[in-house]
Amino acid sequence: MEPLNEQLIEQIDTYIESLFTPADAALSQNLVDAEAAGMPQINVSPNQGRLLYLLTKIAGARRVLEVGTLGGYSTTWLARALPADGLLITLELDPKHAEVARRSLDRAALAPAINIRIGPAADSLCDLIRSGTAPFDVIFIDADKSGYVEYLELAMQLSRPGTLILADNVIRHGLVLEAHPADPSDAGAKAYNEAIAGDPRLESLILPIVRARVDGLSISRVR
Numbered sequence: 327m328e329p330l331n332e333q334l335i336e337q338i339d340t341y342i343e344s345l346f347t348p349a350d351a352a353l354s355q356n357l358v359d360a361e362a363a364g365m366p367q368i369n370v371s372p373n374q375g376r377l378l379y380l381l382t383k384i385a386g387a388r389r390v391l392e393v394g395t396l397g398g399y400s401t402t403w404l405a406r407a408l409p410a411d412g413l414l415i416t417l418e419l420d421p422k423h424a425e426v427a428r429r430s431l432d433r434a435a436l437a438p439a440i441n442i443r444i445g446p447a448a449d450s451l452c453d454l455i456r457s458g459t460a461p462f463d464v465i466f467i468d469a470d471k472s473g474y475v476e477y478l479e480l481a482m483q484l485s486r487p488g489t490l491i492l493a494d495n496v497i498r499h500g501l502v503l504e505a506h507p508a509d510p511s512d513a514g515a516k517a518y519n520e521a522i523a524g525d526p527r528l529e530s531l532i533l534p535i536v537r538a539r540v541d542g543l544s545i546s547r548v549r
């Protein structure tokens with residue numbers, strides 16, 4: 327096989343984007359707001375947003391749970407896949423991120439209710455479990471990578487057979503291939519991958535995601 331040409335991979339991503347993810351006022355404004363607020367530019371890519379949207383629609387989801395809001399870019403994609411009477415709960419540690427997201431999501435005038443909960447995701451997940459909330463149809467994990475295995479365990483308690491559990495950044499530029507990744511985020515992603523692969527309650531796969539660098543999105547279906 328010829329060596330992978332990074333430039334070609336990026337061109338292919340841009341080509342796909344030009345076909346299926348046309349410029350969009352609300353999404354562009356969301357990124358402008360996040361940058362103006364000095365937030366890190368670690369939102370999902372447009373093509374990944376489109377994938378989240380499609381998966382959520384295919385799942386026929388009415389209730390979505392997101393772990394890691396940042397400025398609400400992926401939230402916007404997920405919310406657009408929901409019916410008007412749908413519900414999206416998104417969990418964010420940093421109150422400043424939550425505030426920027428709130429403003430941007432309000433401006434986008436999305437139909438479903440969007441509930442941002444501030445605090446450590448593990449606490450918010452435990453609160454949801456304790457309150458006996460109805461199971462979610464789609465759960466998207468995208469917060470601190472060292473917490474992924476714990477979030478998976480808690481997400482399972484907020485699921486039903488058929489729930490889709492998705493997780494971003496599970497390839498980490500290939501660093502999860504190392505036997506013992508030194509970086510806690512890489513180690514967390516690797517542990518997550520092994521957890522979903524070995525979990526008899528799930529059927530899973532990871533899709534490599536290419537942009538400037540290679541990463542991955544895991545897709546798990548609860549049995």
Ligand code: SAH
Pocket residue numbers: 368369370393394395396397398399400401417418419420423445446447448468469470473
């Ligand atoms: N899903 C977003 C990107 C999320 S970036 C998008 O694609 O648009 C990760 C977010 O997780 C950051 O906003 C960070 O503040 C938040 N985060 C980090 N640790 C967290 C924790 N323990 N609990 C909840 N959120 C956390």
Ligand code: DHB
Pocket residue numbers: 368369370468469494495
């Ligand atoms: C980081 C986090 C993300 O969710 C992401 O998509 C990319 C990078 C990070 O913490 O570096």
Ligand code: MG
Pocket residue numbers: 368369370468494495
């Ligand atoms: Mg991410």
